[in-house]
Amino acid sequence: MNNSIFFDHIRVDNYSSTPKYLQLAYAILSAVKEGKFQKDNILPSLNELTNHLEISRETADRGYKYLRYLGILKAVPGKGHFISTTEISSPGRICLLVNKISEGKSIFYHELIASLGNYIPIDFYVYNNDFFLFKRLLNQRRDYSHYVILPHFFDNQDEAEALIDSLPKDKLILLDKRLKRLKGNHSTIYEDFEGDIYQALEKALPALEKYHTLKLILHRKSYLPNEIKRGFNKFCQQYAFERAILDKVDHVELNSGEVYICVNDDDMVNLLDKVSTSAFVLGKDLGIISYNEAPLKKYIAGGITTISTDYKQMASLTAQSIKENTPQHIALNFCLQLRGSL
Template structure:
């Protein structure tokens, strides 16, 4: 509820904060007030709840409320009247992006996507950020709960440990014009939508082709592909196609903790835990990495630049992926765009 300083009218509206959202509480508070103004629930001159009232009613810190109000003041959306409180200063014009952003997990790579996405959109966009930890049922619940909340866009990464065969039924409930699919294509969705994706089979095939001369010094090429991974099976398909076409002795290893490691092996790992295990076991076997054993690691990170004097990586450009997704939203583009994939040669190969 708010009181209009100019007219004396009382306005009914409600601040909504979500304890399960990864979006910081101060940003949720900014979004809630901005949307109330945008939707006409708050008008110029309406008084906002006091800092003390908000921290008591919503169990948040004073710092959170003050930070939100200071940001709204900086944007000249609200103003403070000494001795009286905070009031709506102006009505925001236009339809600001209100985005549900749904990631399968948190990682250094996902942070690159998020940072580029948020930076490109700018402060005028409201991002509601959730993580479903590769759990299809949680993914389904978040989507279905969100359908009545007037989001302008749904930006989704869909990777599941199990249950993903039903993902299309859930995603199909979202209007395609509001959809932005990231990282992995979802086949079967009708209508025009934006999709910025990795072409997993083609990417690994082309990357290995680029590395063919270096790989030729190894006797065996091994892809570490755990049985319970969420990574697309098309990575395995691209790997096996490369081995068949170029006559490499290739095989798939499901568990590097027990798999055979010998001099002359070159490994491709997808998971960070498997990289650690591979390095540890190679050292225990006194095999020199980069000479007797080769390592190619999926997904570029700063740590891999320095670990063991450099780990060779194959990786999509995560920052560009987030930036392109934001640009599709800002410019209303409905395109399917393959994100660039790069090889970084270092001393591990």
């Protein structure tokens, strides 16, 4: 096979978090499936792959080894690699778009891979809550079998929803958040933001009883929905706590009897700095609750109490939706981890 024909169909995307050796392997699989490459075609050498695709020799070798493992390629010493079969059964290709990297998203990603196995390629993109980067990434999409999207944006929410609404609904799985204006029969695996914070604080009520005031720190320009504020206010009204919603902690004056609920980890760290230079004892004079569980929070300051989405459950339900290819709308579990900070 002419190398120019090969490289017309094979690309490695530097924006994708999918390992480059897998991108190479899946691109070759797709070309074989589409009839672009035929049985017994000789593929470019490792050196040619390295030069044309600007990847390392090790990456090229791993890509070919993976295809040999699948039985698609064979290697003949002195001649190179050739396509041994065009009989390929592919389960599809997934486009995963998340708003940011975090401990929870990392847990989700690795659990999703474990649930799906190595035979379903995932193109993993991070758009940093930026609609225009999201649009650029989505507009260069391939013919994916599924689009898995966490739809959190700082701005241009309406435009983002319209773009998502243009995707085939039988291929769409929304995570973390419901988009009520979307039409069609798609899947949603979501948080009940209002109910989750209310129920988590209700579970923590025995530990909260020694405090009189709860303060939610949620930035005005946040991608998170206002339902969090509604659930927080509802809980405080129901159980007669004084309350406040703060935009930031820079100028917060600490007071005994107060609990601070930090949606953002940077705010939690700033609060811990303030506590460390004060006479207050964390978990006795004042408390901290942090959103989103992470391994280090078990050990920071004697243990930080967390309320968090179950990201492992999110991954297993996403994998189930992909495998069964049936629309579903499921609310995720929300977990409370009581520790010394409360």
